[in-house]
Structures are given as structure tokens and as C-alpha cells.
Amino acid sequence: MGDDGGAPTTLFGTEERIGALLDHTIVDKYAKLEQKGKICAEYVWIGGTGSDLRSKTKTLDKLPKSPEDLPVWNFDGSSTGQAPGKDSEVCLIPRRIFSDPFRGGDNILVMSDCYEPPRQKEDGSISEYKAIPSNTRAPCAEAMKKAEKEEPWFGVEQEYTLLNSVTKWPLGWPSRGFPGPQGPYYCSAGTGASMGREIVEAHIKCCYFAGIKLSGVNAEVMPAQWEFQVGPCIGIALGDEMWMSRYILMRLAEQFNIDVTFDPKPIPGDWNGAGGHMNYSTNSTRKEGTGWDAIQEQIKKLEKKHAVHLAGYGTGNERRLTGKHETSSMHEFTWGVANRGASVRVGRSVPVEKCGYYEDRRPSSNLDPYVVTRLLVETTLL
Ligand code: ADP
Ligand code: MN
Ligand code: MN
Ligand code: MN
Ligand code: MN
Numbered sequence: 001m002g003d004d005g006g007a008p009t010t011l012f013g014t015e016e017r018i019g020a021l022l023d024h025t026i027v028d029k030y031a032k033l034e035q036k037g038k039i040c041a042e043y044v045w046i047g048g049t050g051s052d053l054r055s056k057t058k059t060l061d062k063l064p065k066s067p068e069d070l071p072v073w074n075f076d077g078s079s080t081g082q083a084p085g086k087d088s089e090v091c092l093i094p095r096r097i098f099s100d101p102f103r104g105g106d107n108i109l110v111m112s113d114c115y116e117p118p119r120q121k122e123d124g125s126i127s128e129y130k131a132i133p134s135n136t137r138a139p140c141a142e143a144m145k146k147a148e149k150e151e152p153w154f155g156v157e158q159e160y161t162l163l164n165s166v167t168k169w170p171l172g173w174p175s176r177g178f179p180g181p182q183g184p185y186y187c188s189a190g191t192g193a194s195m196g197r198e199i200v201e202a203h204i205k206c207c208y209f210a211g212i213k214l215s216g217v218n219a220e221v222m223p224a225q226w227e228f229q230v231g232p233c234i235g236i237a238l239g240d241e242m243w244m245s246r247y248i249l250m251r252l253a254e255q256f257n258i259d260v261t262f263d264p265k266p267i268p269g270d271w272n273g274a275g276g277h278m279n280y281s282t283n284s285t286r287k288e289g290t291g292w293d294a295i296q297e298q299i300k301k302l303e304k305k306h307a308v309h310l311a312g313y314g315t316g317n318e319r320r321l322t323g324k325h326e327t328s329s330m331h332e333f334t335w336g337v338a339n340r341g342a343s344v345r346v347g348r349s350v351p352v353e354k355c356g357y358y359e360d361r362r363p364s365s366n367l368d369p370y371v372v373t374r375l376l377v378e379t380t381l382l
Helices: 024-031 137-146 197-210 237-256 291-304 305-312 349-353 370-382
Strands: 039-046 054-059 073-074 089-099 108-115 155-162 214-219 225-235 258-261 280-281 334-339 344-346 358-360
Touching: 039 089, 039 237, 054 073, 089 197, 089 237, 089 344, 089 349, 108 237, 108 349, 137 370, 155 237, 197 214, 197 225, 197 237, 197 349, 225 237, 225 280, 237 258, 237 334, 258 349, 280 370, 291 344, 291 358, 291 370, 305 370
Parallel strands: 039 108, 334 344
Antiparallel strands: 039 054, 073 089, 089 108, 155 225, 155 258, 155 280, 214 225, 280 358, 344 358
16 A cells, blocks of 8 residues: 555556456346355454555354454464464454445454464463564553543544556546646545545445444545545544554455555655544543643643654654645644644634644554554553
8 A cells, every 4th residue: 555655565567457357247246146144254454564454254154243252363474474484373353343335234344453372381371362563453452441531532534645556646647747736626526626536435435334433534635635534433443443444445446446545745745745633532621611721731741752653653754744735844843723734733612612622633644543542542641
């Protein structure tokens, strides 16, 4: 998904992608066949780069009610950069069940995270599952458990850019050229203004069907760039839902033979980068009367940890946080009411109602929500 700061990844070096050669209407005929009581569970996990999503299918004989009803599964970690070849088994623990919008029916998507298998210790006892180093969910879940009383709510704004999968140039841009300057594209309608709406519309319906708390979408300032929002979700649920919403987007883009990039600055120069603003509130900030004071106290704590947060807010973010194009400079922490050039923005209504939420504008589009939400909770609550 080309989100590591470099060029978008190419799966095939050829002019044609296999996906474009297949006729989806033929496949539909088989998709409708009776499943005879079998259920497909698509286990989804984050791969070794920390941004690639992997998945594989397990057949179940009955529909699970909760993730605990699902078997722990495993995969070959040496193929995803998550384990050495000679000891390659990585275990998948199911964490959250979603309906599968691609297979429909009772089929499910299962957000999972990765563990070393239990081993026999010297005293004969069996060790517990141990999170592998790339598992960012486990420490996030731990922090959320500690902060439970404050009921942290999160809402993320996921910006992303659609690319022509052959040329790697933004969808609908003139080949080897540029569209007219930014201005008309944000929240636009019309040919040449909002490119790739088919994918955006399909994504909305798929997220609803899956059970993801999608709260909205909009066309962005740079043409071929879009945003969707997930939330507000409580604690660990934000990370689970956001990762699954990305998985669904990738699967849809695959069917349209289009690339999605979460790169924070896909086109250098006078073109907006892509962010992943994180909106945040807690019981204290939502409390009428004293919430505004609580927000200001939390922001003071965030200021002291600016560098720690930036280090966990996405790779390549320095290309985006320049202080231009509605961003703050990464070199200093700033905040303000209604200020879209600040690190942290507080909504206009907050000082009026004396409570609410605030927006951390620093995370880039390739953020890991498990890392960002953990850092926010650790810095402001723990
Ligand atoms: P912007 O004005 O910055 O573009 P958006 O409307 O795109 O804002 O996104 C706002 C986000 O804030 C949504 O993801 C929404 O779920 C989230 N949100 C709303 N209320 C709260 C709250 N009380 N606590 C945390 N997040 C919230
Ligand atoms: Mn196999
Ligand atoms: Mn937004
Ligand atoms: Mn936006
Ligand atoms: Mn925002």
C-alpha cells in the first residue's frame, strides 16, 4: 500500500494486472451458491511491515457468537516478515468479528492479532501466548484496560489517495501532467473534480454491512484524495474498526484495479498531504462545566511529550507536517481553538459549552491507530 514513504508498492511489474482480466460477472454466479451450513471466517492481521494487511480463510461449521468462540489459528510468519524460517509459526488470536461484505450471508471478517505459540518450559508447564514484537494491539489493549474508568472515545479521519495502478499517478490526473490547482476539489461534485467516487460509495455500504462505525466521508483538497471517518469508538474498538475499514478499502480497490496509497505526501509540492487526525475525549473532557479545563490540562501533558508522539504518528510524516497546507510544523507543539494550522485543534463549541473533545492533527494517513490511541491514553490519563 505504498505507505512507508517510498514509491507505491507494485505487485506486478507488468502493464496489466490480473484483476482487470477477470470478468466479475462470472464469479457472481458461484458466489450465490448455497453454502450448506459452512461459514467462511476471513482472519485478518497486520503483517510484518506494520502497515500491510494479510488475511486467510477458515471454514467453520457454525456461526460464532463472540471472538472467544473462534479457534486460535496460525500462519507462516516467515512469509510475512514476522518470524524466522526455522521457527515460523505465528498464532492468530481472534479479537473482533465483522460481517463480510464481500461474501455476504453469515460469512465473517475476523480482526486478529499475532502471538508466539505457547511452549513447554523447563519445569514442564506451558507458557502463555506472547505478543510478537510487531503486535501493537496488545500494548494498546493493556493501556485501554488501565484507562477504562475514563471511557476514552476516539474518532479518526482517514485520508487516502487513489492511484492508477499502472502509472502510479493519481486517479483521473492527466497522464504525465497535473490537474488545475487545488480549490474546486474539496467536497466537490462533477466530472474531473471527484475521481473514484464508485469506490467511496461502495466502501460506505460495505462498512455499514460489516458493522464498522463509519461516521462520514468527503472528497479532499487534492483531487483523487478522499477521507472517511470512523468513530466515535470506545478504547481498543477504534483500532479494530479502523484497520478493518482499511482492509475493506483495499479489497474494493482490488476489484476496481485501482491502487490505494496511505502515503502522507503522495505528490510533493503544492498538493495537500494525507493525514489521520485523531479526535479524542474522555469522561473528564465530556463533563459539563469542568470539561474545558480538563482538555487544557490534557493538552499541557501532550505538549511535554510532543517528540514521543510524533515518533509514533506515522512514517514519512515530516514530508507532510511542514506548516503549510493546513498542517502544523513538526518542530513545535501548538494548539488553538478552531486553528487548522495547529498540532491540536479545539472545536469552537468547546469553550462555549465548557466540555467536548479535541483533535490531534499530527498523525499521518499511515498511522497505526493502536499506537496513536495508546499514546494519547498513556500521556493524558496514565
Ligand atoms: P473535521 O472537522 O476535522 O474534518 P470530521 O467531521 O471529519 O472533522 O471528523 C470528526 C471525528 O470526530 C469523527 O471521526 C467523529 O467520530 C469524531 N468525534 C465526534 N465526537 C467525538 C467525541 N466526543 N469524542 C471523540 N471523537 C469524536
Ligand atoms: Mn499452508
Ligand atoms: Mn475531516
Ligand atoms: Mn480532511
Ligand atoms: Mn480534522
